[in-house]
Amino acid sequence: MAVLVIADHDNATLKDNTHKVVTAAQAIGGDVDILVAGTNTAAVAAQAAKIAGVRKVLTAESAELGQGLAEAVTDLVVGLAGGYDYILTPATSQGKNFSPRIAAKLDVAQISDVTEVVSADTFTHPIYAGNAMETVQSSDAKKVMTVRPTAFKAAAEGGSAAIESVAAPAAPAKTHFVEQKIVKSARPELGAAKIVVSGGRAMGSAEEFQKVIEPLADKLGAAVGASRAAVDAGYAPNDYQVGQTGKVVAPELYVAIGISGAIQHLAGMKDSKVIVAINKDPDAPIFQVADYGLVADYKAAVPELMTALG
């Protein structure tokens, strides 16, 4: 039995999501290989080879793989699929883009956002914004799944897997990369941060969001998140969105400011270790999941919090 884990990286650094998906792969059992598809894969592959218990690291290089074009990644993985019983991808925006395409090309189901490996053919994943957990048994010969990284611990390092290069597929004929605008931020990445500070619709404007949420996040060394309502209203960019339709986070500390706690937001943060809520409405649903609730107007509470933090 063999499992292929598709690495999450930015063509320079291997992301911790990969280590977490390796843990899921090891729970399934069998040989675990990691595929690093991109440009300048050497550095990323060297990091992947250090993950303990990995059999080998495969690398494939092309401009289109580096751009993450779904058609390119799919062609590559489908070509390698003969040697694998499982293909696991972190459930990031990147993974969610290509993994279902791979599954359909192989004529198998995709199991999305796996949070638990029950056995080699049975897996649990959230449905209905995390209001229900569905356990499914797969009858497909090959199992393709995206794995929710926050549900698994990162695999340890200390290995020294062999690195092997494989041929990249031809460039996709019908899809062309135009440009990518990635916001460079000194803050930790939302999905991997130990502390997340999120703002909601109560902020009232993008200026207020920046003035209130960002300094507090910087004081705590935290990533910035937002509720869907705040994103919808244009107060924060979409990649800040925490929830069913955005990112799922599980930091050590989650601070929700002016967020009422709609079902879809709770789906994205309720697995955080400690949740703090600041909201002036004592009946806000966010207080039902908060470990520490402060009923107060954020306009007064956040400056006080800044002072109390010193």
Added chain:
Amino acid sequence: MKVLVPVKRVIDYNVKARVKSDQTGVDLANVKMSMNPFCEIAVEEAVRLKEKGVATEVVAVSVGPTQAQETLRTALAMGADRAILIQTDQDLEPLAVAKVLKAVIGEESPELVLMGKQAIDGDNNAVGQMLAAILDWPQATFASAVEVAGGKAKVTREVDGGLQTIEVNLPAVVTADLRLNEPRYASLPNIMKAKKKPLDVKELGSLGVDTAPRLKVVKVTEPPKRSAGIKVESAADLVSNLKTAGVL
């Protein structure tokens, strides 16, 4: 250019899903159902393409029970020209839905399929990508802006950390993300007009598509409950609690 918009009838996004006590699924009896929010965004975008003169016809299609006709009527009231229901009481997996849509596309030959990125019931986020795969069409998922011209779609996509723009040759599948647009409310006159627009109903069986499930649902359970903690009196009180708890 013909645009096909698949839409799904799902639990209303304001309703909290409850797990059945026998763990066989989610209780949908007497629950308010609506069009999946991402499907609404896709319908809106297709109607805007028609209003701009880029699209000539917008066809909404749904795969689901008889009641999905209501969802299709909503799409028609928003501005779709006609609708097709592939009727079934089976709860189809994403791969099966993609195969059914492929059969519909074989008859309709649209140049663009615009659909939601994810349905808020199964949360799979898979049908669009699967459909593009089995048609061997390009895909542009998680769209926040779509421009169609010269047989191509230029699509800005929401990706981790920012935005990516790609260009795909038509025909293609584009899936809508949250910020693509803000869907309109159907006006009463348009709701009335929608009742007269054509809505074809076909039995799933008539398409001859293999929709056999690949996954067996073992059980559906409630997620672990999180209980409310304590209320603190002040920001200073909060900080001292967090320090005691060891998270600061």
